[in-house]
Amino acid sequence: NAGVTQTPKFQVLKTGQSMTLQCAQDMNHNSMYWYRQDPGMGLRLIYYSASEGTTDKGEVPNGYNVSRLNKREFSLRLESAAPSQTSVYFCASTQHGAAYNSPLHFGNGTRLTVT
């Protein structure tokens, strides 16, 4: 049982390059989330998808786009990477969404460096 799988695990980009972070879950969860973790800032919500076909902004959405491709997959795209986007990115999922008091299950993260 893989749970939440994120690819790639590491990535180095030059300023202005684009890339897509992939996330897939095999738990048949309805809701999926993208967070970034920075030193001293904790985990900050970028975007989330309460159910297939819907997406909503979180605390720090600027510079990012998301796609809920299907129930299993939720991707995060950086169109023009900036050094401020250097971070560790975590994808998470939950059965019914945080509104139903169900805990999030996290992937192991993607460490992104933008030079």
Next chain:
Amino acid sequence: DQQVKQNSPSLSVQEGRISILNCDYTNSMFDYFLWYKKYPAEGPTFLISISSIKDKNEDGRFTVFLNKSAKHLSLHIVPSQPGDSAVYFCAARASNTDKLIFGTGTRLQVFP
């Protein structure tokens, strides 16, 4: 504007003693609170939660206390074990939303 705050970035406790991790929040609409534990190079894992209708929830060595009037919650670990050494995040959710807001984390080190 940090709605969920963990003012102690680190905590060091001797094995067998109690660890107390604290968390403060500012949004009075938060009604569900969780604690997560994170080891290096891994994602956070769920530890324990509490609803605002309770003031205490216990699960084995872990107990979470909620003081709504003070907008404060704490996680007690007793007895502390070396395997508890990790970063602990508290998180909160406002009623009827799907947004889970995390604090900045506290690094706990349990030494022999």
